[in-house]
Amino acid sequence: MELRSQSRKTTQSMGNDNCGCLVGWPKAKKSKTDQVVSSGNWAQLPSVILYDVFSFLSQKDRINASSVCRNWRHVIFHPNFWNEFTFTIQAGQHEKTKYLSRTLSSLVKNAVIKFDSLTPVCMTEFTALLQNLSTNTKLKSLMLEPSHCRLVEPVEYCFDTLNYFSNLSEIIKIFCNFPLEKFSIGGCEELCQFVPQYLERLSNTRPEQVSILGLASVKDDPSNYLICEVDAVLFSAFRNLKILSIDYDALCDDVLDTLNGAENLKRLIVHVHGVWFGHPGTSNEAWAKFKQVHPTCEFRLTLIHAYEEVFHMENGILQIQMPLTHLKVFFCEHINVDVLNLLSSWYPQTLRSIMWVDSRSPDLEGTWDLVNRFRDAEINEPDPLVMAAWLCTKLEEVVLLGYKYYEEDLVAIARLRGNTLKNLEVASEDIISNEGCKIPTNLIEEMSKIFDRPWAPLKSSELHPVICNPTDGDSDEYLQPKVLADLHL
Structure with missing residues (x-):
């Protein structure tokens, strides 16, 4: 007890200063950071x-912290x-859009622009953003x-x-003079007409850096549109x-042969709207060579508003040697059962x-x-989707809506x-149950x-209105996200 009290007394006699340094010892010099922290002036x-x-923070947390x-x-x-940033242009956020356009357009390296393309004021802001971005020579990707x-x-x-x-395309051509790695027109039909010019400019910069090109379009009227010829x-x-x-329209054997020179091709996406008279199509020989060169490449075929081609797509568009991985048919107003039957035997x-x-x-x-089709007593065929589930060993997605x-x-x-x-995905209202219209809980x-996970058919409230009724809403609102998702690795 004496020793402990004596030790405490000795310590007290030496005393402490405000910095915690013992009296008699030389004081450590405060750094500027120490002064800021000790005074509580975090600003x-x-x-x-x-x-x-x-x-160390996420982009969202950085933005929150920046308001301090x-x-x-x-x-x-x-x-x-600001290596990556998504600019969102929609009605009611004009001041925010202008601020972000003004402050970030010179900083971002990989830009995604989501915009309301049917609202004139949003298109004004979209054009202004493109003009601001066009001075950013550090830009590596532009995805619309x-x-x-x-x-x-x-x-x-x-x-x-x-x-x-014409003016909008001239602005976009400026970006094609940059050494871009990713470029997409976002399915815009109006920009599709300038694809050859975009490719020509991109090929004159650093084409070896380009990894993603989104040049497919979505036609508003598949029976009346200009054909854009693209030299292979x-x-x-x-x-x-x-x-x-x-x-x-741009796909042919020459294009497939040219793409055999792309050593790292992982995905080829083709949009079908119509087939113009005289289109050469593709051959099984060209696809067989393509598969040999690119054994792991995905081929995704998407029919969009192809009202005529959906009836005979198995006679010309589809080839047995295609490495078909994804078949998407959107709003063609007909289901081709013969094609569904082919899937399990061809792919x-x-x-x-x-x-x-x-x-x-x-x-x-x-x-x-x-x-x-399968109620007819003369047709003794199994359901084509069941056959695909049985024979297609890699099948991982089935979406059937509207039928x-x-x-x-x-x-x-x-x-x-x-699993x-x-x-x-199926709609609950479209399931035919032995117990009537109501889907049984079992x-x-x-x-x-x-599936070893929760599953339920989609309710009407979960469907896009255009699926429930063709006059309710715009089919673009449903299919655009599906189409643009194909460009994501």
């Missing part, structure tokens, strides 16, 4: 320290924090994501549509291309996804086309694929047990 932290702290004070807000504009396949002219170009789209030679410079989307080793989506027929007769389907066939698909089927329970 004066050096920018180097703030940058280190911000580098002016000094913190200044740090967030360091170029390293319009709300619809169509673009309207801004108010200032009212009644001068041709001049506006224009693709030859892009040796490291990984993803390419084009319209079927058993490659097919991964089947999506057939239509608006429900106004008279409801068309919605029964799939099941009526009636039997409950027992859903269960058969689930049992055949198990390897990652996505199965179906949902059984399917969930098979």
Whole structure:
């Protein structure tokens, strides 16, 4: 006890100063950071320290932290924090859009622009953003994501549509002079006409850096549109291309042969709207060579508003040697059962996804086309989707919207694929149950047990209105996200 009290007394006699240093010892000199922290003035932290702290945060948290004070807000504009940014242009956010356009257009390296393409004021802001971005020579990618396949002219170009789209294309051509790695027109039909010019300019910069080219379009009127001829030679410079989307109008054996020079091609996406008279099509020989050169390349075929071609797509568009992995048919107003039957016999080793989506027929007769085919006593065929689930060993997605389907066939698909089927979408109103219109609870329970995850058919409230009724809403609003998702690795 004496020793402990003596020790405490000695310590007290030496005393402490405010910095915690013992009296008699030399005082350590405070750094600027120590002074800031000890005084509680966090706003004066050096920018180097703030940058280190911000580098550990997500983009969302950085933005929140930047609202603390002016000094913190200044740090967030360091170029390293804006490697990627998505600009969103929609009605009611004009001031925010202008601010982001003004402050970030010179910093961002990989830009995605989501915009309302049918609102004139949004198109004005979209054009202004492009002009600001066009001075950013550090830009590595430009990916457009319009709300619809169509673009309207801004108010200032009212009644001068041709001049506006000509000027818009000239702005976009500026970006093609940059050493871009990714470039997409976002399915815009108006920009599709300038694809050859875009390719020519990109091939004159650093084409070996280009990994993604989104050049396919979505036609507003598939029976009346201009054909854009693309010379196959224009693709030859892009040796490291990984993803390419084009319209079927530009696809031929010469293009496939040219793409054999792209050593790292992972995905080829083709949009079909119509087939013009004289189109050469593709041959099985060209596809066989393509598969040999690119054994792991995905081929995704998408039919969009192809009202005529959907009836005979198996006679010319589809080839047995295609490495077809994804078949998407959107709003073609017909389900081709013969094509569905071919899938399991032509593509058993490659097919991964089947999506057939239509608006429900106004008279409801068309919605029964799939099941009526197999009610006929003279046709003794198994359901084509069940056959695909059985024979296509890599099938992981089935989406059937706008058509009636039997409950027992859903269960058969689930049992055949198990939890390897990652996505199965059908509408509850379209399921034909032995117990009437109401979907029995045991179906949902059984399917969930098979998939080893919760599953339920889609309610009407979960469907886009255009699927329930062709006059409710715009089909672009449903298909644009599906189409643009193909460009994501």
